[in-house]
Amino acid sequence: xxxxxxxxxxxxxxxxxxxxxxxxxxxxxxxxxxxxxxxxxxxxxxxxxxxxxxxxxxxxxxxxxxxxxxxxxxxxxxxxxxxxxxxxxxxxxxxxxxxxxxxxxxxxxxxxxxxxxxxxxxxxxxxxxxxxxxxxxxxxxxxxxxxxxxxxxxxxxxxxxxxxxxxxxxxxxxxxxxxxxxxxxxxxxxxxxxxxxxxxxxxxxxxxxxxxxxxxxxxxxxxxxxxxxxxxxxxxxxxxxxxxxxxxxxxxxxxxxxxxxxxxxxxxxxxxxxxxxxxxxxxxxxxxxxxxxxxxxxxxxxxxxxxxxxxxxxxxxxxxxxxxxxxxxxxxxxxxxxxxxxxxxxxxxxxxxxxxxxxxxxxxxxxxxxxxxxxxxxxxxxxxxxxxxxxxxxxxxxxxxxxxxxxxxxxxxxxxxxxxxxxxxxxxxxxxxxxxxxxxxxxxxxxxxxxxxxxxxxxxxxxxxxxxxxxxxxxxxxxxxx
Amino acid sequence: xxxxxxxxxxxxxxxxxxxxxxxxxxxxxxxxxxxxxxxxxxxxxxxxxxxxxxxxxxxxxxxxxxxxxxxxxxxxxxxxxxxxxxxxxxxxxxxxxxxxxxxxxxxxxxxxxxxxxxxxxxxxxxxxxxxxxxxxxxxxxxxxxxxxxxxxxxxxxxxxxxxxxxxxxxxxxxxxxxxxxxxxxxxxxxxxxxxxxxxxxxxxxxxxxxxxxxx
Numbered sequence: 001x002x003x004x005x006x007x008x009x010x011x012x013x014x015x016x017x018x019x020x021x022x023x024x025x026x027x028x029x030x031x032x033x034x035x036x037x038x039x040x041x042x043x044x045x046x047x048x049x050x051x052x053x054x055x056x057x058x059x060x061x062x063x064x065x066x067x068x069x070x071x072x073x074x075x076x077x078x079x080x081x082x083x084x085x086x087x088x089x090x091x092x093x094x095x096x097x098x099x100x101x102x103x104x105x106x107x108x109x110x111x112x113x114x115x116x117x118x119x120x121x122x123x124x125x126x127x128x129x130x131x132x133x134x135x136x137x138x139x140x141x142x143x144x145x146x147x148x149x150x151x152x153x154x155x156x157x158x159x160x161x162x163x164x165x166x167x168x169x170x171x172x173x174x175x176x177x178x179x180x181x182x183x184x185x186x187x188x189x190x191x192x193x194x195x196x197x198x199x200x201x202x203x204x205x206x207x208x209x210x211x212x213x214x215x216x217x218x219x220x221x222x223x224x225x226x227x228x229x230x231x232x233x234x235x236x237x238x239x240x241x242x243x244x245x246x247x248x249x250x251x252x253x254x255x256x257x258x259x260x261x262x263x264x265x266x267x268x269x270x271x272x273x274x275x276x277x278x279x280x281x282x283x284x285x286x287x288x289x290x291x292x293x294x295x296x297x298x299x300x301x302x303x304x305x306x307x308x309x310x311x312x313x314x315x316x317x318x319x320x321x322x323x324x325x326x327x328x329x330x331x332x333x334x335x336x337x338x339x340x341x342x343x344x345x346x347x348x349x350x351x352x353x354x355x356x357x358x359x360x361x362x363x364x365x366x367x368x369x370x371x372x373x374x375x376x377x378x379x380x381x382x383x384x385x386x387x388x389x390x391x392x393x394x395x396x397x398x399x400x401x402x403x404x405x406x407x408x409x410x411x412x413x414x415x416x417x418x419x420x421x422x423x424x425x426x427x428x429x430x431x432x433x434x435x436x437x438x439x440x441x442x443x444x445x446x447x448x449x450x451x452x453x454x455x456x457x458x459x460x461x462x463x464x465x466x467x468x469x470x471x472x473x474x475x476x477x478x479x480x481x482x
Numbered sequence: 483x484x485x486x487x488x489x490x491x492x493x494x495x496x497x498x499x500x501x502x503x504x505x506x507x508x509x510x511x512x513x514x515x516x517x518x519x520x521x522x523x524x525x526x527x528x529x530x531x532x533x534x535x536x537x538x539x540x541x542x543x544x545x546x547x548x549x550x551x552x553x554x555x556x557x558x559x560x561x562x563x564x565x566x567x568x569x570x571x572x573x574x575x576x577x578x579x580x581x582x583x584x585x586x587x588x589x590x591x592x593x594x595x596x597x598x599x600x601x602x603x604x605x606x607x608x609x610x611x612x613x614x615x616x617x618x619x620x621x622x623x624x625x626x627x628x629x630x631x632x633x634x635x636x637x638x639x640x641x642x643x644x645x646x647x648x649x650x651x652x653x654x655x656x657x658x659x660x661x662x663x664x665x666x667x668x669x670x671x672x673x674x675x676x677x678x679x680x681x682x683x684x685x686x687x688x689x690x691x692x693x694x695x696x697x
Contacts, residue, residue: 006627011628018635022638025642066627066628067624067625067626067627067628069626069628069629070628105646107642107643107645107646110642111639111642111643111646114635114638114639114642117635121632127629129626129629130628130629130632133629133632133633133636134632136636137632137635137636137639140636140639140640140643141639141643143643144639144642144643144646144647147647148646148647150647182602202597202598202601204591204594204596204597204598205597205599208588208591208592208597
């Protein structure tokens with residue numbers, strides 16, 4: 001192998017991002033606090049540049065490079081574009097919040113961009129080693145971001161829990177991967193799939209590894225019974241960081257699961273399907289039921305995330321192209337909804353005041369009816385009420401589940417979605433029909449991006465075909481030769 | 483039992499023992515030292531697998547650098563370790579049972595005839611002039627270039643994160659400026675106060691008469 005063999009083109013967005021972060025990191029040292037907006041602007045510019053590079057290198061077929069460790073396929077391309085948008089939106093929403101709380105500093109931006117780099121590596125990995133490196137890059141940046149408000153005891157506690165449980169999950173994942181290596185003799189996803197399908201692998205050993213891998217993945221997704229960290233981290237982290245954690249990393253985790261289970265371990269599908277069924281049903285049940293008891297909105301969103309991850313797993317476990325593209329659509333829509341929900345909490349918080357409980361949004365409609373309406377859109381969409389995007393996303397997954405004959409599973413999913421609708425509607429009731437408490441909700445300024453984000457939920461609910469077609473096409477092309 | 487097998491079992495016993503002691507040792511310094519022992523015996527396992535470079539790297543990096551730093555940190559910071567260990571014995575029965583069950587299950591699976599670990603056999607002996615380092619270097623800079631670069635990025639993130647979490651600009655740090663020290667004059671340090679003379683207050687005869695007004 002010589003340098004001429006190395007095709008760097010498919011990895012151009014990652015390389016550009018790394019270079020840009022390094023420049024921002026050094027440049028930020030020479031800026032004083034008043035000029036921090038330059039860092040902010042450069043970060044957004046970097047995201048735009050990465051999006052342009054990804055668009056220009058998007059091929060309708062999978063392309064491998066770096067000795068088969070890096071893959072650029074349409075699935076990765078589409079998810080990367082969604083991630084840039086999610087991270088950019090996160091930065092825009094959290095600007096005022098970070099300024100008020102004193103973490104509008106260079107580290108906030110560089111760590112966020114590094115976490116994005118980790119997600120991109122995960123999404124484009126075609127080798128267990130790179131999958132793991134990407135995951136660690138993402139996690140390490142997120143642990144630090146959660147603890148960024150150093151004087152907040154709650155934030156530090158959340159970061160500690162996140163770190164310890166995250167390390168445990170990584171350990172499990174690694175142990176499973178090592179077993180898989182023992183069974184198949186390779187870490188390359190395509191080689192693993194070939195060895196398992198061809199019967200040259202040690203099946204029992206591979207199954208043994210599979211158990212640990214599924215447990216590790218469930219930890220990272222936050223599926224029951226590996227969900228304990230989710231509410232504490234969502235609650236303890238500054239809302240702007242919760243916004244980040246609840247957004248783009250979910251997309252990366254989705255692709256991560258698809259790469260390992262569908263592309264690598266597809267021959268073992270009959271084994272992992274059952275495990276995912278248990279995870280999905282438990283997540284939907286516990287997530288929706290526990291969310292009812294929450295009065296803190298951040299905790300409520302955390303449990304709602306758990307239930308949504310259960311729903312997402314449904315799409316993956318059917319294992320058909322329809323199921324996977326429905327799950328991809330669901331993941332993108334979920335991130336849009338989550339961004340609106342947390343974005344409004346961020347918008348309603350101000351210096352020295354956190355908007356995070358149900359009481360804090362009482363009578364929001366009277367003060368700011370537009371924010372209340374956007375929250376209503378997000379809540380209705382999460383509950384799956386037509387004509388919002390959340391409805392269509394749920395519908396696509398249920399259709400894929402019914403198509404493979406798992407009608408009972410679809411019925412369970414619908415029942416728990418109905419139960420979940422209760423707490424989403426309670427938020428709407430609190431905003432519209434309750435009188436404001438002692439501290440009325442306040443928000444100043446106009447929210448162009450937030451408005452666009454919320455209206456996108458409505459638009460995608462009425463016209464889901466375009467995005468769904470992109471997801472279906474991307475999935476089809478990504479799996480064509482593999 | 484061949485000599486290699488004997489060494490393997492001896493190293494493993496020490497490794498497991500020191501691993502358990504890391505979490506049960508009362509004194510954190512002892513725990514860190516047991517971790518050093520664990521790394522040391524683990525590197526013995528690398529040697530048995532004929533990867534001498536990895537063995538040396540493990541000792542140099544973990545024992546030589548990481549653990550020494552770790553020991554320094556443990557000795558410097560003031561943490562009430564007894565408080566941290568509260569609840570250890572309370573949770574031990576449940577946690578221990580789960581751990582033992584999991585270990586037994588894993589042992590049963592890995593030793594079952596279906597897994598058939600013996601099919602892998604012993605690794606082939608490498609030639610005496612085979613260079614471990616050369617092969618590793620070639621692999622890292624060709625096939626594994628991408629993960630290698632990622633590892634570098636990971637270290638960069640670790641640096642940024644550590645600085646972001648510990649550096650406090652607004653808190654005055656305790657560095658000294660020699661130039662300022664030299665330039666110091668008597669008036670900067672010493673202030674002579676002029677006070678009106680006060681009549682000496684007679685303290686009561688008995689020393690225990692503090693609460694009584696002096697006459």
